[in-house]
Amino acid sequence: MSRNAELFERACRSIPGGVNSPVRAFRSVGGTPRFIERAQGPYFWDADDKRYIDYIGSWGPAILGHAHPEVVKAVQEAAVHGLSFGAPTEAEIVIAEMLIERLPSMEQVRLVSSGTEATMSAIRLARGATDRNKIIKFEGCYHGHADSLLVKAGSGLLTFGNPTSAGVPAEFVAHTIVLDYNDSEGVRAAFDAHGQDIACVIVEPIAGNMNMVKPAAGFLETLREQCTRHGSVLVFDEVMTGFRVGPQGVQGLYGVEPDLTTLAKVIGGGMPIGAFGGKSEIMNHIAPVGAVYQAGTLSGNPVAVAAGITTLRLLSEPGFYETLASHTRALAHGLTSVARKHGVALSTDFEGGMFGLYFSETIPTSLSDVSAGNIEMFKRFFHGMLDEGVYFAPSAFEAGFVSCTHDSDVIDATLQAADKVLATLA
């Protein structure tokens, strides 16, 4: 028995499903999850000492590659001075200033400890600031596991959602309207019917939780226009895309300004952190200045903040995003051309250090498009690549991530592995 298998069996006795976050369990692809022992740059090693080229990068944070020496040093130095104080620090001001300087839509920001906390707090804030209850979200977008966001659409336009998790009372999601991603017409119809009551629209401005799906022309602009017209708050959930797709997130790429932005992942460089921020006029509703309560024992944790400041500083070096995008482009274009050679229907999309990989002729624009892809073929590809030492996300409904350490040698090795694997899938 492999050590991974031994550890998984042991883990299942003390941890539900053997994992601390569901997708890690390989449920949708089958097989034994790999237990990771160490990581460096574009690689990690499992408990059987097998090396993998890592394309999940901790699901986004590892944009500088694993264990970047300057980030590790910053963490070590911060840790020596104490792990948590529960009182303010200068470093929290520094990271807040860095975020505000980089995202023009952000005037003030509050730190939390995860993406879930960021979106949950942003929604409470939007509701508190507008004194309205309803929210709009889109099918296939994930915003963490707060109750009112764990919703899938019922059938058709303008239906209110049903909870997608046991333990969420239907009443808790009664105010959540679920629409199709990229359906501008649906957005207009929802505002026509409920505009007065809509506190906010929350969206992944490039979706990364139904594989990667980009906004269609005019979609984000429609959200902006409808929110402005109806006095609703536009929340861009850039937990995944923030500092991942470009230096100013999706809002910088598309030139559409949200009222609130949620962040996590990259801004902590691998340490637990999250943030939500936006217009001061809205942020002033947060306690202690305003009436919307929000708090956290470990919020602004000095070790996480040190990792975040160092990461953001390194991302600002000239040419960083150009290099990152060139690696991602080489991977995406390389995979499609290898697939074409073998007659396999595979398409790819990418932005900055994020990519989508679809076993379909065309790039999807919604969850139903993604679901229509060849999921069985994805599973075979996933396991073939894993055997070859390349670790893609263990689900056809997740995006992939490239770091600046995924240089041409690493991409070439990936494409060679893909050449072998795709030959067997044709």
Ligand code: PMP
């Ligand atoms: N929003 C988005 C867009 C995400 O991708 C995620 C996590 N994948 C979250 C929110 C939740 O973040 P966390 O897992 O840090 O709670």
